[in-house]
Amino acid sequence: MPDLPSRLPVETVLPALRAALADAPAVILQAPPGSGKTTRVPPALLEAPWLGGQRILMLEPRRLAATSAAHFMAARRGEPVGATIGYTIRYQQRRSASTRLEVLTEGLLTRRLQADPELTGVGLVIFDEFHERSLQADLALALCRDVQSALRADLRLLVMSATLDSAPLARLLGDCPVVTAAGRSFPVTIDHLPQYALLPAAEATAAGVRHALAAACGDILAFLPGAGEIARCGELLHDLADTIDLRPLHGSLRFADQEAAIVPGPRRRVVLATNVAETSLTIEGIGVVVDSGWEKRPRFDPGRGSTRLEATRISRASAEQRTGRAGRLGPGQCYRLWSAGTEGAMLPFTPAEIRQADLAPLAFELTLWGITDPAQLAWLDPPAAGPMAAARQLLTQLGAVDEGGRLTSTGRQMSRYPTHPRLARLLLAALEEGCADLGCDLVALLGEREPSGDRRQPVVAAPCDLLPGIERLRNRQLPQTAAIQRAAADWRRRTGANGRTPVDARQIARLLARAWPDRLGVQRSPASRRYLLRSGQGATLASTSQVHAAEWLVAIEIAGQAGGDGEIRLASRLDPSTVEELFGHAAHWQREAGWDERADRVVVRETRRLGAIVLQERPVDVTVDDTVPALLALLRRKGLDALPWTPHCRQFQARADLLHRHLAERSWPDFSASALLVTLEDWLAPWLAGVTTRRGLQTVPLEEALAARLGWNRLKELDRLAPERLEVPSGSRIRIDYLQGEQPVLAVKLQEMFGLAETPRLVDGRVSLLVHLLSPAGRPLAITGDLRHFWQDVYPEVQKEMRGRYPKHPWPDNPWQARATRRTGRQ
Numbered sequence: 001m002p003d004l005p006s007r008l009p010v011e012t013v014l015p016a017l018r019a020a021l022a023d024a025p026a027v028i029l030q031a032p033p034g035s036g037k038t039t040r041v042p043p044a045l046l047e048a049p050w051l052g053g054q055r056i057l058m059l060e061p062r063r064l065a066a067t068s069a070a071h072f073m074a075a076r077r078g079e080p081v082g083a084t085i086g087y088t089i090r091y092q093q094r095r096s097a098s099t100r101l102e103v104l105t106e107g108l109l110t111r112r113l114q115a116d117p118e119l120t121g122v123g124l125v126i127f128d129e130f131h132e133r134s135l136q137a138d139l140a141l142a143l144c145r146d147v148q149s150a151l152r153a154d155l156r157l158l159v160m161s162a163t164l165d166s167a168p169l170a171r172l173l174g175d176c177p178v179v180t181a182a183g184r185s186f187p188v189t190i191d192h193l194p195q196y197a198l199l200p201a202a203e204a205t206a207a208g209v210r211h212a213l214a215a216a217c218g219d220i221l222a223f224l225p226g227a228g229e230i231a232r233c234g235e236l237l238h239d240l241a242d243t244i245d246l247r248p249l250h251g252s253l254r255f256a257d258q259e260a261a262i263v264p265g266p267r268r269r270v271v272l273a274t275n276v277a278e279t280s281l282t283i284e285g286i287g288v289v290v291d292s293g294w295e296k297r298p299r300f301d302p303g304r305g306s307t308r309l310e311a312t313r314i315s316r317a318s319a320e321q322r323t324g325r326a327g328r329l330g331p332g333q334c335y336r337l338w339s340a341g342t343e344g345a346m347l348p349f350t351p352a353e354i355r356q357a358d359l360a361p362l363a364f365e366l367t368l369w370g371i372t373d374p375a376q377l378a379w380l381d382p383p384a385a386g387p388m389a390a391a392r393q394l395l396t397q398l399g400a401v402d403e404g405g406r407l408t409s410t411g412r413q414m415s416r417y418p419t420h421p422r423l424a425r426l427l428l429a430a431l432e433e434g435c436a437d438l439g440c441d442l443v444a445l446l447g448e449r450e451p452s453g454d455r456r457q458p459v460v461a462a463p464c465d466l467l468p469g470i471e472r473l474r475n476r477q478l479p480q481t482a483a484i485q486r487a488a489a490d491w492r493r494r495t496g497a498n499g500r501t502p503v504d505a506r507q508i509a510r511l512l513a514r515a516w517p518d519r520l521g522v523q524r525s526p527a528s529r530r531y532l533l534r535s536g537q538g539a540t541l542a543s544t545s546q547v548h549a550a551e552w553l554v555a556i557e558i559a560g561q562a563g564g565d566g567e568i569r570l571a572s573r574l575d576p577s578t579v580e581e582l583f584g585h586a587a588h589w590q591r592e593a594g595w596d597e598r599a600d601r602v603v604v605r606e607t608r609r610l611g612a613i614v615l616q617e618r619p620v621d622v623t624v625d626d627t628v629p630a631l632l633a634l635l636r637r638k639g640l641d642a643l644p645w646t647p648h649c650r651q652f653q654a655r656a657d658l659l660h661r662h663l664a665e666r667s668w669p670d671f672s673a674s675a676l677l678v679t680l681e682d683w684l685a686p687w688l689a690g691v692t693t694r695r696g697l698q699t700v701p702l703e704e705a706l707a708a709r710l711g712w713n714r715l716k717e718l719d720r721l722a723p724e725r726l727e728v729p730s731g732s733r734i735r736i737d738y739l740q741g742e743q744p745v746l747a748v749k750l751q752e753m754f755g756l757a758e759t760p761r762l763v764d765g766r767v768s769l770l771v772h773l774l775s776p777a778g779r780p781l782a783i784t785g786d787l788r789h790f791w792q793d794v795y796p797e798v799q800k801e802m803r804g805r806y807p808k809h810p811w812p813d814n815p816w817q818a819r820a821t822r823r824t825g826r827q
Helices: 009-023 037-044 063-076 106-115 135-150 166-172 201-215 227-236 255-261 316-327 340-344 360-369 385-398 409-414 421-432 436-448 467-474 479-495 505-515 576-586 624-638 647-662 673-678 702-710 712-721 787-805
Strands: 026-030 055-060 085-089 092-094 101-105 122-127 156-161 178-180 188-192 219-223 244-249 268-273 286-291 294-301 306-313 332-336 520-523 530-533 538-541 552-559 566-573 589-596 601-610 613-619 725-727 733-737 745-749 770-774 780-784
Touching: 009 026, 009 037, 009 156, 009 178, 026 166, 037 055, 037 063, 037 101, 037 156, 055 063, 055 106, 063 085, 063 101, 063 255, 101 106, 106 135, 106 360, 122 135, 135 156, 135 360, 156 166, 188 316, 201 219, 201 227, 201 268, 201 286, 201 332, 219 316, 227 244, 227 268, 244 255, 286 316, 316 332, 360 385, 360 409, 360 421, 385 409, 385 421, 409 421, 421 436, 421 479, 421 505, 436 467, 436 479, 436 505, 467 479, 467 505, 505 552, 505 566, 505 576, 520 613, 530 552, 538 552, 576 601, 576 613, 589 624, 601 624, 647 702, 647 712, 702 712, 770 787, 780 787
Parallel strands: 026 156, 026 178, 055 101, 055 122, 085 101, 122 156, 188 332, 219 268, 219 286, 244 268, 286 332, 538 566, 745 770
Antiparallel strands: 085 092, 294 306, 520 530, 520 552, 530 538, 552 566, 589 601, 601 613, 725 733, 733 745, 770 780
16 A cells, blocks of 8 residues: 555544544434545554554455555554554454454455354444445345344444445434545546447457557556456457556455555556445556446345346445545546446445345344344345345255244354355355365355356266366366465365365265255256256256266256356356255155146146145145135136136126125125136135036036125125116116116116116115116117216207107107107007
8 A cells, every 4th residue: 555645535534533422322424525534544543542452353345455545554554564553354354453444345244243242352342334235244234233222232333435335324323423524535537438338348448548648657556347357358358568567456366466456656557446436445556547347246036046246337435436546646537438428327335245146145144143034233225025034945945043033053053154055054064064165165166156167168978067167176187266366275284174075976966965955956857957946946058068868966056147047157067966965855755746738637646846846746645625726726827718707607706796886885885897807716616516517617616606796685785786687667677788887887778668767776886887778679779878968969860760660669759758669559
């Protein structure tokens, strides 16, 4: 880290910050990049009276930022790292008994809290760069607030952020004080280069770097989405290697390589970085930024139970952070590889990881903490109920929690290993089966995620897609992914694994199955690449997979597919005997009744199921208890039209539904088709006993079933309020049609309505009939909802026309006084 100016903007607010922390258990410091908050604030608080000589823990989102900050702060005190100021990151720590300020990555604080909920000897926890809103930071803050309220009222929290909207966070922290510091940066000129926007990120950035090399001076920091794009961009700029230093910078590199990227050399330098360089980390000598506008965020697909890194547009806040990197040392230049219009559509802030992450690790940590309901803790964004339920279900399948959500002995043992619950279960299985070193290698390979190989290479059949990676790891042929080697060594140290278990594909499959019990899959048909997974999801084996023609497999990595099924990218063949051995205890015989479409009848079988997968089945005789559930399921699938609907039944349904719509205050039952489907078990089930075929379904007394749903008293009320027939002035009882539309229809010959001025009404006068007045031949003459208007204004025209056509029928001049009749005038 460079020797920053002796006076930075944040130092002007240090007195106010000390005073706020003296009076409040939590404080927010809002300070933009370049203000010095990461390196100046923590040391300045070491001698605060309220700290009482206790230690300070500062959380950083990334390992390189943690080590760099610790080195810089220690150097300013003239001490080595590990004395007063130290750090702890995954696989490495530099601290001692005299360390009072420890910088650590976010996940490590959660582990400290689980081991020591009181945080003994710690007086202040600092959350740096909280605006990045990582899942681990949100969890650690929630746990620390819980500790404050229940165990340590004296524990203080300081949340430092560059771009976060502080108001919601201040409310979460009990309306805590907010201290604001100014920034310190030089003006940066921003140019948009939309001509590169349609290119892939690596190609666009390479073009942007060439533009910047020609148009601006100074070292260049280029932001790309991920390590793959960085490698590709480096290839595209390889011809410049004689004149510039190309330095990659991403989390998968060895620390020595990462640190080399942040220090200038003798030649002009181009640093190709992910968002690891966006905050906290200061890279010396940078005067120009080239921003692709993309980053990779982990996105969990709960339907597939897998997380994938997804390239997404950065937020406007991230764009500002990246731009500011060019103005740390003097006036700078930023080239944004998108249009000004695109910028307007960007999200204002980066979404919180908790909204789209795999919540299984969170659910496990909450279980260890003794929390069954996340609402018991304070969250800026609480975890969603659906993903949390799916996470708990996975923990149950892993054996980490019981059906009541309580930690099991297996879960307690898994908690020793700081990794995803799946991988912790794999390690535990490896220890149980005497192949701990193989388990360590697998967890390292899966946890650090070896970059995918060249998919253009011919695929050689093998029982497991992880075998080549394991062989390369054991033969030390992974120089580009030294993190995997380091992880494997660390897991061997943690588990006490030694020796060298042979690489056995069957053993690997057993371990993977214990960690991915929800991803067991069976072929849908022989020689097919399509599989049905235990979860019920469909998936297709990718053409790049080495696993061919496996009847059973365990799917380790599933990617989304635009057609429904997922694509299995990594898998391992599984012996059917292994499935039975490991999971047979969870598959019990159960009776299943269903409808056979080809035979058109109810069939019953007994099955042993592992989730959605049928392990065994056998036919059994149909009983009365089987028919009703099978028929109800058929009707829910096919709809009510499978029942024997007569016109009279349809009329009955429409009459009853009319009263439901117009007499809501009397709680008339809903007779709509959707309501009848929902309540099938209540009104139809008693009438289905003994029915086993579709032909038998046509004998169900549907009208009786519908009438029984109303009951005797309401049947009488139905006949009064919405009668089947209405007596008209002629004395005829005319059937009312309730199926024509919203209004019931009375179709009657005109002569039968003489003398009636008021339109008939139903439902205690709430519903008017629509009267279809017919000719003597039964053809429509007029449709009216207002008889008085018809007789007065329309009838004279009808009379003129009909008198000559039907001379034998009465067409009086005064229909008001005429006698209604269904006969001819002579009769």
